[in-house]
Amino acid sequence: MTEGTRFKVYCSQCREKVELPADGFRLALGASRERTFYSFTCPACGAVVRKIAGEKIVAALTEAGVHTMRLLPVDGPGRART
Secondary structure, rough: OOOOOOEEEOOOOOEEEEEHHHHHHHEOOOOHHHHHHHEEEEOOOOOOOEOOOHHHHHHHHHHHOOEEEOOOOOOOOOOOOO
C-alpha cells in the first residue's frame, strides 16, 4: 500500500467531508460500471457508505493499494454455476 495516501470524500449520510487513509476503503469490481463501487465507514457518523466507482476512482484506489475484490455474476436464486 502506498504509504500516507489519503482520500477526501463526502459522507452521503451526514454530509461531512472526511479524509481517510487508503486502508479505510474497500473496492468491489463488478461486471459493469453500475456494479463497481467503493465503500468506507464515515468517521464522523459511523455510517457505512457505498458509492459507484468510475475508471479514475478505480485507478486511484488500486494504485494506492486499496483492498479489492472481484464480484462474480450470479445465475439466479438457487442456481449453481456449472
